[in-house]
Amino acid sequence: MLEAGGAVLAWLGASLIVLADGRRGLALGLLGVGLGLAAVLWPTSPALEAGALAVGGAVAAAKRLRNGTPGWVLMPPGSTPRLVLCIAAALLALWLGAVVTSGSGASLRIAVLAVIGMTGVRVIGDRQPDVVLSGVAGLALAAAAASSLASGQVEPAMAFGGALLAATTSFVRWREPQRA
């Protein structure tokens, strides 16, 4: 039950990253992805490693709350394709993770596929640095969680590395090219 709830929470978090342009929406999305993936991993992985992902997502969210476009800016005009992406990604991940593939850990497969796909598309489709970096943070957390598909447990190096990378992306300062 916890795993299924975690997968739904991770998908909701990734959906917020896709649908929001404001820092509140992005921060809540990052928190959702971190907590959701940690919940999915909790029954099978050591608490420290699973918790690291939650902490990574929370730190990234806390920092994201302090920079970026103010407010929620949830589903601004022209967001229909993004909404379609969220629904289609959920259905596709559900089909691949629960129907096409077999074995234990369906929640993990669904969560990881949904988050990787949605955050990847978000990064490709947007030009705002804070949005793109939030997508990268989500992708790092999902890639870390995906390592548990190999042995059943998330690798410590991946859990801490993914959490660190996710948290660090919110602190990144960028330079845009100077135009004449």
Next chain:
Amino acid sequence: MPDLTPGGVLLAAAVASLVLAVAIAPASVARRDLVWRGGVALVAMAVMAVADSLDIVILVLLAVGVAQTALSGPRDFAVRLRAPVVAAGLLALALVFGRVQGPELLSRFSAVGLVGGLAAGVGVLPYIHALDKDGASEPDAIWIGFIGPVLASAVLLRARAFLPPDAGADFGAMLIGLGVLNLLWGTLGAWWTAHDSVAWHYSFMADWGLALCGFGLFVADGQTAALLVLFALVLGRFPLLLIARAPLAEAGRVDRPLNLLVAAMLAGSAPFAGFAARILLLRGAAETYLPLAVVLAVGLLLWLPPSLRLGRSLSRPRGRQAVALALLLALNAAVGLYPLPILSAAGS
């Protein structure tokens, strides 16, 4: 003598290449920026070379992508970050599909993800990074000419252990197909483009075409050839690009013996490292599938005129640049004459 690994060889070449690049950087390139960019890349490449799993390589790729993008570049931040993120996303999906239980088709999707991710990370077809006509292509060249080779060796060597035999054959076929495509596209592009800086970018693609074919052959000669090509790319073509950037602005073209020697090195003539690579590649291709060797031979012949053009675009290097150029020629000739350390690394 410690055992050399492909990643270790390429990393050593990258260190030497960075030292040369900093020493010869033209006035238009900020040395401090180059040291930062190169230093960050070297740390990431070292971790990729020693990483015990592909998962760590993906995280490092994301991290170095963000770090490189955060430094200045000719395009918007979000646009610069796209390629490494696409690469990391595709590689992560490849790992997921490769690890789950299910139909055999999933492992083939995994192979597609690995090849696509590698192409996006390096910046070759079908995901070419933007080509700059004004010569400001160094931030992109760092992927195709500096980080890319270590990334490729890290991904491809681990992928062999990761993929089941059937998908491994498909993986090799995709690498060869992509390699031939890049070889021909890069060669013809470098020949036909009006801009020298774009011709340099295409020349990297053509070399990557050879390397991908070598990796895809799955025979010892092919692997060795790929490693030699990548070595010549890191410690040959990449520093030469920096030397070429200074005279590009002057648009001077010279046919001195030095320029012809550089052209010979770029074309893979004897006694340079590229010659051994091309011979091994043709032998491996002939052993695997003779028509492939014929296609590669045609591609190599087509590569001669663009090499002459690139050699002439170096104009008249002076001072430190001339010394660096002589050093590059000597190093490439030394590896071409005595490739045993690299051959043993490829065998490992």
